[in-house]
Amino acid sequence: MSSSQVKYMDSSGMEPYPEYKDSGIEWIGKIPEHWDILKVKTIFNLIKKPNFENEPTLLSLTQQGIYVRDITTFEGQIAQTYAGYNTIKIGDICLNPMDLKSGAAAISKYNGIISNAYFTIKEKDKKNTLNEFFAYYFDMHYKYGIFYPFGTGVGRPEGRGGRWTLSKKTFLNFPLISPPLNEQQAIATFLDRETTRIDALVEKKQQFIELLEERRSSLISHAVTKGLDPDVPMKDSGIEWIGQIPEHWDFKKLSYMASLKSGENITSTEFEKYGEYPVFGGNGLRGYFSKYTHEGEYVIIGRQGALCGNINYTKGKCWVSEHAIVVNPTTKFVTFWMGELLKAMNLNRYSISAAQPGISVENIKKLKIPVPPLQEQQAIANYLDRETSQIDTLIEKTEQSIEYLKEYRTALISSAVTGKIDVRGTVSD
Numbered sequence: 001m002s003s004s005q006v007k008y009m010d011s012s013g014m015e016p017y018p019e020y021k022d023s024g025i026e027w028i029g030k031i032p033e034h035w036d037i038l039k040v041k042t043i044f045n046l047i048k049k050p051n052f053e054n055e056p057t058l059l060s061l062t063q064q065g066i067y068v069r070d071i072t073t074f075e076g077q078i079a080q081t082y083a084g085y086n087t088i089k090i091g092d093i094c095l096n097p098m099d100l101k102s103g104a105a106a107i108s109k110y111n112g113i114i115s116n117a118y119f120t121i122k123e124k125d126k127k128n129t130l131n132e133f134f135a136y137y138f139d140m141h142y143k144y145g146i147f148y149p150f151g152t153g154v155g156r157p158e159g160r161g162g163r164w165t166l167s168k169k170t171f172l173n174f175p176l177i178s179p180p181l182n183e184q185q186a187i188a189t190f191l192d193r194e195t196t197r198i199d200a201l202v203e204k205k206q207q208f209i210e211l212l213e214e215r216r217s218s219l220i221s222h223a224v225t226k227g228l229d230p231d232v233p234m235k236d237s238g239i240e241w242i243g244q245i246p247e248h249w250d251f252k253k254l255s256y257m258a259s260l261k262s263g264e265n266i267t268s269t270e271f272e273k274y275g276e277y278p279v280f281g282g283n284g285l286r287g288y289f290s291k292y293t294h295e296g297e298y299v300i301i302g303r304q305g306a307l308c309g310n311i312n313y314t315k316g317k318c319w320v321s322e323h324a325i326v327v328n329p330t331t332k333f334v335t336f337w338m339g340e341l342l343k344a345m346n347l348n349r350y351s352i353s354a355a356q357p358g359i360s361v362e363n364i365k366k367l368k369i370p371v372p373p374l375q376e377q378q379a380i381a382n383y384l385d386r387e388t389s390q391i392d393t394l395i396e397k398t399e400q401s402i403e404y405l406k407e408y409r410t411a412l413i414s415s416a417v418t419g420k421i422d423v424r425g426t427v428s429d
Contacts, residue, residue, distance in 0.1 A: 006144045006414055014421040025175050027146050032419040035179045041172035043129050044121040049087040057112030058082060061094050063104045063142075068112065085113035088120050093135050095119045097166040100148045105138035107131055119171060133184035136191050137176065137417045143410045150174070177417075183424060187416045190423040198409045205402050209395055216391045217344075223380050224341040225370060237370060241345075245370045255365035258329040258338065262303060262361060263320030264293045282323035284312045292317040299327035299339040301347060304358045309348030311339050325361055332374055337381040341369060 006027050019033040031037075058069045066088075088094060088108050096103035097119050114120065123129035141147050151164035179187065225237075227246045234244040237251070254260065266279060268287065275288030282302030295317045302310040304323050312324075313336070320326050329338050350364065351357040372380065415421045 006140075006146070006418075014423070015425075017419055017422045020419075023175075023177060025177070027144070028177065028418050031177050032179070032422075035177050035419060038176055038178050039172070040121075040174045040176055043124055043176075043178065044093075044134075044172075045124055046168065046172065047086070047088070047092065047120040047122050048116070050084050050116070057110060058085075059088060059094075059108065059110055059112040059114045061096055061104060061106060061114065061118060063102070065104075065106045066094060066108045066110065066114070068110060082113055084116060086116040086118065086120055088112060088114050089122075091122075091131055093121045093131050093138065095121070095138055095171075096142075097168075097171060100142070100151045100164045100166060101145065103142050103147075105135055105142060107135035119168070128181055129178070130181060130184040130188060132188035132192070133179075133417065134176070136188065136413050140410070140414050140417060144414070147174075177419070179419065186424045186427050189427045191413055191416055193427075194412060195409055198405055198412075202402050202405050205398050205405075209398050212391050212395050212398070216388055219387055219391075220340050220384060221344040223384055224337065224344050227372060227376065228379060228383055239368070242370065246372065248373070250371045251368050252371050253365065254327075254367045254369060257333050257369070257371065258299075258327045260301075260328075260361050260365055261326050263300075263322050263324045263326055265322045266319060277317050277319055278314075279319045279321060280312060280314055280324060281321040283307050283310065286321065289319050291319060293319045294326060296328075297335045299329070299335060299342060301325040301327060301342065301359065301364070303361075306357065307348075308351050308357050308359050309346065311343045311347075313339055325359065325364065333371075334374070334377040334381045336385060337377040340381070340384050345369065 017032040020030040021033045023029060023031045023037055025037070059066050060069045089111050090108055092108050093105060094108060094114060095105040095118060098117055108114075123131055123134075147166050148164060150170050151166050153164045178184075225242050225245060226234075227249070229246070233247040235247045237243060237245045263280075266289065270289065271279060271287030272290055273288070275290050277289055277292040278285055279287045279289050280300055282304055294314065296315075298314045298320070300312045300314060300320060301324060302308045302312075303325050314320070327338065327342070329335050345367070347359060347364065348357075350367070351359050371377075416423055
């Protein structure tokens, strides 16, 4: 693995250490001259303490840290019994050796139990080892896929499915770098402060995206049920979620306005990497294939699963799978207007309750919806196309800035824990 795979923050704004030496670790490169190069087993013990005491606090390791899971709900209950789970204490580090591509390492803020498939480690000597520093250090190895080439498993690492697992022996013999304790503390304090600041910025941007999405939904709902003229006379629709509609609008069954039919069967094993035509399922694009079932502009309704009722559009030649309903408006109706109206209707409310929720084509056909004249449909479609495009652009730019902040966060951690920047002067003693 090339050391260039680990990205470091531009240190132009921060001073490096005065002297460096070669670490002998390919993915780390040079480190401060006075830092040590050790193995994991030199300073950490693997902890295996089964849950004989029936500890009630179940913990979960995620990329965002270690969290308490709710075992009283269906979603939280992941096992019949938690006997044999590993006991973990506040301050212990936990790593996921089974998922080297999207796993994580984190320090626990709780006493509890966690899957015994994870590695739980504890420092041997508190006088020389600060777990808070090494939690950042180990997590960097997941962010940049450093552990990945050292894993074993079935199939190729770059293949789909399967898992690449890190053995205990490999992990315990893995090289690490160890600054003096006071520098470990300075780095951990610096990173706690800076990552908290970055995380707060990300949270604000995510909240802004939520507001934009709410604005988008409200804009669509109002336009397709009230029209664009605020002064037009209104009448009661007789449908609670719609309320009043323009007086000159009609009410028609969806079957009158469009043909509705489920797509054609296809399995993921039939997808072709270089297939010419996109394959659309209930949740949008699923893959590509050499044949197509439809040509033209269509509205697609997700038919099965938790996201049934969601709306997508297709244009040109494509294959629509059996997990979607193809809506083909007649020439009297504008495709984009109809799709946005169906979005506003929240079709998921009409799904059949089951382990795998689903929407019946026959039930959807019977739904009555407000229908403006064709010219007004086009005006509404043009208006929504323009307004939602502006909102979508703003959402996209905000998502890009979030991605930049996340990349900066990872690079900052890497730069600090490998000594590419000297943060000692940025924290108080």
